[in-house]
Amino acid sequence: MTLHRRGFGLAAAGFAATGMLGRPALGQGTSSGVSGPLVLYTSQLEPDAAQTVEAFRARHPGVTVEWIRAGTGQIMTRLRAEIAAGQPRPDVLLLADSLTFEGLRREGRLRPSPEVQLGGTPAAQVDAARGYFATKLITTGIVHHARAPFVPKAWTDLLEPRARNQVAMPSPAVSGAAAIHLTALAQNPALGWSYVERLVAHGVQARGGNGPVMQAVAGGERAFGIAIDYLPIREAAKGAPVRFVFPEDGVSAITEPAAILSTTRNAPAAIAFLDFLLSRQGQELASRQGFLPIDPEVAPPAGFPDPKTIRIMPLDAARAAAEQPELLRRFAALVGG
Numbered sequence: 001m002t003l004h005r006r007g008f009g010l011a012a013a014g015f016a017a018t019g020m021l022g023r024p025a026l027g028q029g030t031s032s033g034v035s036g037p038l039v040l041y042t043s044q045l046e047p048d049a050a051q052t053v054e055a056f057r058a059r060h061p062g063v064t065v066e067w068i069r070a071g072t073g074q075i076m077t078r079l080r081a082e083i084a085a086g087q088p089r090p091d092v093l094l095l096a097d098s099l100t101f102e103g104l105r106r107e108g109r110l111r112p113s114p115e116v117q118l119g120g121t122p123a124a125q126v127d128a129a130r131g132y133f134a135t136k137l138i139t140t141g142i143v144h145h146a147r148a149p150f151v152p153k154a155w156t157d158l159l160e161p162r163a164r165n166q167v168a169m170p171s172p173a174v175s176g177a178a179a180i181h182l183t184a185l186a187q188n189p190a191l192g193w194s195y196v197e198r199l200v201a202h203g204v205q206a207r208g209g210n211g212p213v214m215q216a217v218a219g220g221e222r223a224f225g226i227a228i229d230y231l232p233i234r235e236a237a238k239g240a241p242v243r244f245v246f247p248e249d250g251v252s253a254i255t256e257p258a259a260i261l262s263t264t265r266n267a268p269a270a271i272a273f274l275d276f277l278l279s280r281q282g283q284e285l286a287s288r289q290g291f292l293p294i295d296p297e298v299a300p301p302a303g304f305p306d307p308k309t310i311r312i313m314p315l316d317a318a319r320a321a322a323e324q325p326e327l328l329r330r331f332a333a334l335v336g337g
Contacts, residue, residue, distance in 0.1 A: 035062030036241075036268050039267040041079065042094040043072045048289045052094075055285055056276045072096045072176055083109075091264040094135070096176045097254040099131040099183075102321035104259070111260040115271050119195050119278040120295030124312075125255065134255030135277045139294040139310065140181040140229045141251045143214065143232040145240040148223040152250045155191060158199060158224060165203035168216040169226035172328055175209045177228050177254050179328060183320040184252035184313045186327055191249075193330075219240050225286045233303040246305060250313035255294065 042049050046069050053065045070078070072095045080086045088109075095101070110131040118126060118133070125134045149162040158167050170178035179260050186193045205222070207213060213225040214232060218240045225232075229251075232244040258277055260270040276282045284291040284312050288303050295305040 020304050030195045034060055034268045034272045036266050036269055038063050038065045039090045040065060040067040040071050040092045040264055041075050041261050043092040043096050056273055060272055063093055072100055084192055086224055088263045090261055091270045092260055094258045096256055097180055098257055099321045100316040101257050101259050102298060102317050105131045109262055111262045113260050117275045120297045122276055132259035134257050134294050136256050136294050137253045139229045139251040139253045140177055141247055142226040142245040143217050143227045143242050144221050145217050145220055154247050158204055162226055166223040166224040167204045168203055168213045169206055170210045170213050171206040172331055180254050181252040182327055182331060183324050188313055237303055246310050248288055250311040252313050259293040
């Protein structure tokens with residue numbers, strides 16, 4: 001995947017033609033309290049990253065944002081090279097999952113930022129050390145074909161005889177969300193590693209990322225899939241014969257956290273950027289982009305239930321960061337890859 005770089009000066013030209021958010025009139029949420037250059041590394045989809053940056057600059061027109069977009073793994077490879085050279089460039093990271101940030105925190109690479117305004121972020125989603133900040137919920141649940149033999153309600157339903165050899169899932173070696181899901185299952189006392197072993201013995205097929213899982217279910221090759229929420233919800237709205245289930249015993253979630261590096265050259269602008277992500281305006285933007293906001297008081301996108309009704313499986317991120325390499329090895333041995 002190609003790294004995408006965008007710089008936004010004071011003009012921020014070209015956004016009207018591509019449908020990006022316009023700038024509000026002076027006095028409608030704008031601020032001139034911070035200024036200067038800000039460098040953002042993000043794994044957001046490119047259109048989402050562009051919208052996020054432009055909406056932030058509408059509030060803080062004195063800040064010039066350069067952003068680079070790629071997958072979390074690619075971003076981290078780039079950042080590691082910059083650190084090794086003694087020249088880390090980003091002020092802010094906005095990446096897929098908390099485990100990445102746990103590793104950076106252990107290395108002293110994150111700036112504790114108690115100044116960041118949390119908005120409506122639930123206490124359970126707040127990092128106690130304020131080293132990184134959850135910005136949305138991307139959950140992993142169950143997708144099923146409209147003509148599946150039954151509608152699953154819980155994770156154990158995928159162990160029913162009618163689901164044998166009928167379940168696809170993303171490979172945790174490929175998908176960060178799938179790796180988090182595997183870890184959440186292993187930490188869940190009601191499921192645990194024994195559930196993963198039974199699921200594999202029941203014929204679950206790991207195939208690439210979430211996209212191939214969606215294709216397998218939508219095409220009728222598999223009746224059920226384990227997948228992130230917005231793909232099947234979005235495709236169902238377009239007429240695809242799929243439905244998404246938030247299992248009653250909980251979903252795993254990645255939270256696309258944001259953090260300020262300890263080497264930031266513009267802490268005030270970086271803090272303002274995180275404030276924006278967690279603000280009502282930033283959370284409403286996340287919802288319009290098709291994601292569950294981290295703030296449960298913000299209306300979810302069409303097709304999602306009330307966020308207050310979604311049960312999130314607990315995840316000890318520090319423990320997960322330490323245990324995940326071994327879990328991935330064990331899973332690969334189970335599936336023979």
